[in-house]
Amino acid sequence: MTAPEPEPEPLRTEQPHPAHPELDRYDTPALVAALLADQALAAQAVQEAAPQLAQAVEAALPRLRAGGRLVYAGAGTSGRLGVLDSVELAPTFSWPRERAPALLAGGDGAMFAAVEGAEDDAAQGAADLRRLQPGALDVVLLLAASGATPYALGAAQAARSAGALTIGLVNNPGAPLAAACEIGIVLDTGPELISGSTRLKAGTAQKIALNTFSSSVMVRLHKVHGNLMVDLRATNAKLVRRALRLTMLASGAEAAQARAALDASGARVKVAIVMLRAGVDAAEAGRRLDAAQGSVRAALQSS
Numbered sequence: 638m639t640a641p642e643p644e645p646e647p648l649r650t651e652q653p654h655p656a657h658p659e660l661d662r663y664d665t666p667a668l669v670a671a672l673l674a675d676q677a678l679a680a681q682a683v684q685e686a687a688p689q690l691a692q693a694v695e696a697a698l699p700r701l702r703a704g705g706r707l708v709y710a711g712a713g714t715s716g717r718l719g720v721l722d723s724v725e726l727a728p729t730f731s732w733p734r735e736r737a738p739a740l741l742a743g744g745d746g747a748m749f750a751a752v753e754g755a756e757d758d759a760a761q762g763a764a765d766l767r768r769l770q771p772g773a774l775d776v777v778l779l780l781a782a783s784g785a786t787p788y789a790l791g792a793a794q795a796a797r798s799a800g801a802l803t804i805g806l807v808n809n810p811g812a813p814l815a816a817a818c819e820i821g822i823v824l825d826t827g828p829e830l831i832s833g834s835t836r837l838k839a840g841t842a843q844k845i846a847l848n849t850f851s852s853s854v855m856v857r858l859h860k861v862h863g864n865l866m867v868d869l870r871a872t873n874a875k876l877v878r879r880a881l882r883l884t885m886l887a888s889g890a891e892a893a894q895a896r897a898a899l900d901a902s903g904a905r906v907k908v909a910i911v912m913l914r915a916g917v918d919a920a921e922a923g924r925r926l927d928a929a930q931g932s933v934r935a936a937l938q939s940s
Contacts, residue, residue, distance in 0.1 A: 650839050719740075732855065756786050775801040
């Protein structure tokens with residue numbers, strides 16, 4: 638009789654946490670403390686992946702400067718975090734929405750309700766990615782805590798075949814998705830406090846890594862002046878107030894002057910700053926910024 642195949646070793650993210658085998662017996666203060674202490678390890682895991690994150694930023698910049706897109710693809714919690722990051726780029730940095738598409742296994746409805754089995758379909762991941770007509774200027778972020786999700790692996794293969802830059806974000810060392818991408822970023826968060834629930838510190842680590850990656854890219858693309866978010870899109874009352882405050886901080890102008898410059902600039906904070914600091918009109922400020930690839934510092938040094 639042929640011996641049965643041995644069970645594969647569980648992924649690190651799926652193994653029981655060795656320090657808390659009786660978690661269900663903790664009182665509330667101890668339970669909260671344990672969860673918080675474990676979540677804190679997520680930041681440490683991202684810190685250890687800092688060189689790979691920096692490599693990813695540097696590799697992405699020339700493609701995005703040349704007009705490429707930042708594409709996200711994943712399933713479950715990882716995929717939802719990708720959607721969240723993509724959606725926030727437009728109001729935060731005025732990044733065009735069409736240049737940050739996000740693919741989620743199971744479609745848009747999976748953002749709110751799990752679509753069982755969708756993550757297991759590699760062919761669908763490839764088809765969804767190909768539907769975006771990827772090219773050599775695109776940067777594709779593939780997200781999977783396990784690093785073995787078929788949907789993400791299919792999307793990665795399709796992206797590489799099209800010549801796009803592929804960046805894998807996973808939580809298990811040796812994950813096939815990291816190997817399938819040009820740049821693999823491993824956030825080794827280890828076992829979860831609640832065994833297998835990768836919405837916990839694995840998800841937290843991915844959120845931190847996505848924040849760090851996309852924000853670093855946007856800073857390098859001159860969406861930030863100093864540490865001020867000067868390329869926001871003022872689409873509601875809160876952001877209109879924020880645009881005024883940022884213009885005042887960056888230019889040193891009083892509220893009335895800053896408001897007038899924003900009105901003349903079409904509510905473009907960077908244009909208003911250059912107008913006020915260089916003493917030019919909106920058209921000239923816009924011309925200087927265009928010539929400086931959107932850099933406020935360089936625009937203020939031009940004439």
